[in-house]
Amino acid sequence: MNSVLVDKTGHLRSGWRAIVFLLVFFCAAFVLALVEQLFVGAIPADESAGETYFTAINSAGLLILAVLIGGTATKLLEGKPFKTLGASFTRGWSIHLLLGLVLGAVTLVVAVLIPLTAGRESFEIDPVGSETLTNSLLSSLLVFALAAASEEALFRGYLLQTFVRSGHAIWAIVGMSLFFGLVHMDNKDATLLSGTNTVLAGIVFSLAYLRTRDLWFPWGLHLMWNWMQGSIFGIPVSGITSLVKAPFLHETDRVPVWLTGASYGIEGSISCTVALVILGLAIYFLPGLKADEEVLALNQPAS
Numbered sequence: 001m002n003s004v005l006v007d008k009t010g011h012l013r014s015g016w017r018a019i020v021f022l023l024v025f026f027c028a029a030f031v032l033a034l035v036e037q038l039f040v041g042a043i044p045a046d047e048s049a050g051e052t053y054f055t056a057i058n059s060a061g062l063l064i065l066a067v068l069i070g071g072t073a074t075k076l077l078e079g080k081p082f083k084t085l086g087a088s089f090t091r092g093w094s095i096h097l098l099l100g101l102v103l104g105a106v107t108l109v110v111a112v113l114i115p116l117t118a119g120r121e122s123f124e125i126d127p128v129g130s131e132t133l134t135n136s137l138l139s140s141l142l143v144f145a146l147a148a149a150s151e152e153a154l155f156r157g158y159l160l161q162t163f164v165r166s167g168h169a170i171w172a173i174v175g176m177s178l179f180f181g182l183v184h185m186d187n188k189d190a191t192l193l194s195g196t197n198t199v200l201a202g203i204v205f206s207l208a209y210l211r212t213r214d215l216w217f218p219w220g221l222h223l224m225w226n227w228m229q230g231s232i233f234g235i236p237v238s239g240i241t242s243l244v245k246a247p248f249l250h251e252t253d254r255v256p257v258w259l260t261g262a263s264y265g266i267e268g269s270i271s272c273t274v275a276l277v278i279l280g281l282a283i284y285f286l287p288g289l290k291a292d293e294e295v296l297a298l299n300q301p302a303s
Contacts (some may be wrong), residue, residue: 070158100220111275177202
């Protein structure tokens with residue numbers, strides 16, 4: 001029985017640890033959703049603004065749950081400190097975040113340039129005032145930052161990491177990336193190609209975590225990719241358009257859908273696939289990326 005439940009370090013096996021985390025997380029998330037519905041419903045706002053408020057509040061709540069429950073599980077189930085989770089201000093965290101922001105922006109531009117140079121996409125500056133544009137850019141930055149952080153804390157946080165520490169990194173990356181893609185298949189106008197790209201993005205973000213052993217690098221990538229799409233280029237973000245009130249540019253795309261992504265956005269196109277492959281190669285071969293030595297040691301599989 002011990003071999004079924006407990007590993008050679010004397011702790012619950014990674015599969016059981018994942019089940020415990022998921023049970024606690026989903027129970028807490030259910031309660032959180034009930035509270036959020038009451039809170040958001042009490043805010044006097046139109047339907048579009050209400051969706052933005054809910055997204056921001058829900059993302060913040062899920063982020064807190066993923067970090068707190070993940071950190072607690074790391075301590076209680078594996079006997080490791082909170083910094084193991086990669087959400088602390090350890091050595092190099094700011095460089096990793098900045099690098100993620102830059103790489104995310106550059107590769108999103110690459111994805112946009114493919115249909116643009118093919119004449120399948122065009123952009124015009126939205127005729128809005130500077131105050132409206134500034135408010136839109138800042139408010140959407142906050143929403144996208146919270147949304148990206150909550151997803152990274154869940155999909156590249158404890159669930160991925162506990163399997164990596166058990167020596168199952170490849171299976172963990174594949175499994176969590178498939179889960180990441182499946183969650184997004186419920187989005188409006190999702191396709192097989194968009195789902196495939198989301199799975200590929202999950203693999204790339206997981207690779208970013210493995211290079212730095214913190215969540216700052218993948219968060220920067222994820223945040224800038226989404227914010228540049230929606231707030232700068234005016235492109236739907238995974239089929240969602242309601243989170244940005246006044247983007248800097250207005251996009252017009254044409255067929256073929258496989259090249260532009262159409263109403264789902266660039267993430268539903270082969271252009272995104274190419275950009276993600278480039279991003280993955282850049283992360284893998286980029287020199288100078290180093291994890292904090294203590295955090296790296298804490299995340300090594302037991303010998």
